[in-house]
Amino acid sequence: MLTVYQIDDQALLQGDAPHAREAPTKGHLQVLIAPPTVPAGHAARWVTALHPVIDTKTYGNPGTGSWEVIEDHRKDTLWLGHGKPYVLGEDADGKAYDGLGPVPEWLYAEEPPAPEPTLAELRAAKQAAATAKRWEVMTGGITLQTGVRVGTSIDDQNRITSVVANAALAGLQDTDEVDFKAETGWVRVTVADVKQIAGAIGQFVQACYTAERVHHDAIAALPDDRAAIEGYDVSAGWPESGGEA
Structure with missing residues (x-):
């Protein structure tokens, strides 16, 4: 039996800690390397140069990639400005954010105050x-x-x-x-x-x-x-x- 760790199409670790599953063989989008501890508000992502379909046999094997821990704001409410909540993934003047990684400078983690009235x-x-x-x-x-x-x-x-x-x-x-x-x-x-x-x-x-x-x-x-x-x-x-x- 193998200990495998499931990821999704974005290469993000799935499931709850310790994330381990026992399987007779390594399946699609499964990694054999144990992930690091993932603190609250973060996600673990598998980083590799291999393709999950083209390199099915070796994808997720030891030595083919590594885990990185990134900020995860997918459950947060982000703001474009006062009274303007941002919907993850939507275009905003040619920019978009999927909630993964640091919040970009053009978004706010807290709703900005209303501008001073004229x-x-x-x-x-x-x-x-x-x-x-x-x-x-x-x-x-x-x-x-x-x-x-x-x-x-x-x-x-x-x-x-x-x-x-x-x-x-x-x-x-x-x-x-x-x-x-x-x-x-x-x-x-x-x-x-x-x-x-x-x-x-x-x-x-x-x-x-x-x-x-x-x-x-x-x-x-x-x-x-x-x-x-x-x-x-x-x-x-x-x-x-x-x-x-």
């Missing part, structure tokens, strides 16, 4: 933050003078507008009462009250958009100074959530 990108991000704040305030609801809390989400606005628009079609007068579901619970209000609520919401929404525009204009007028743009506060200057209805 001043234009900073302004755009700050304006986007103001828009997000407007949405948060605008859809956060308002409290009427009666203490009733009314939702101001898009669905809430559409629902109240629908009540007002359909009141006349339903033959309702301003003095007629309807059931109204506020955030604080069910209330009985007149059609005139619903119209006032709709008006209060409309004014509140418009005030939110006006505040957003003020922020956008102020951000656009900031000097070309990174600290000034980053330090601009978008949390101030928004309308209170108390209504007048």
Whole structure:
């Protein structure tokens, strides 16, 4: 019986340590020389001038080659840049890497940090933050003078507008009462009250958009100074959530 060590088409050692197999004869892509210890993150590769098919009889015999231990990054995530993971073997501007050997200089073992944003990108991000704040305030609801809390989400606005628009079609007068579901619970209000609520919401929404525009204009007028743009506060200057209805 022979002790053989199996390799693959890339001449890489297969199996787990000690890698040895007993066989009556040496088969295809089998080596008779014991491999060295392979540390974690590495692979052993058989280096020889012989061809595994043309030189089948002598391939892997003592004196026909040697083992080398190389870095093995085939299970690692490598990066071309921030947010750009590399797929092993793919072409990247005429270069490719199969995960074996040292990581080339054009790849990164850790994801690089995002590039510093330009001043234009900073302004755009700050304006986007103001828009997000407007949405948060605008859809956060308002409290009427009666203490009733009314939702101001898009669905809430559409629902109240629908009540007002359909009141006349339903033959309702301003003095007629309807059931109204506020955030604080069910209330009985007149059609005139619903119209006032709709008006209060409309004014509140418009005030939110006006505040957003003020922020956008102020951000656009900031000097070309990174600290000034980053330090601009978008949390101030928004309308209170108390209504007048």
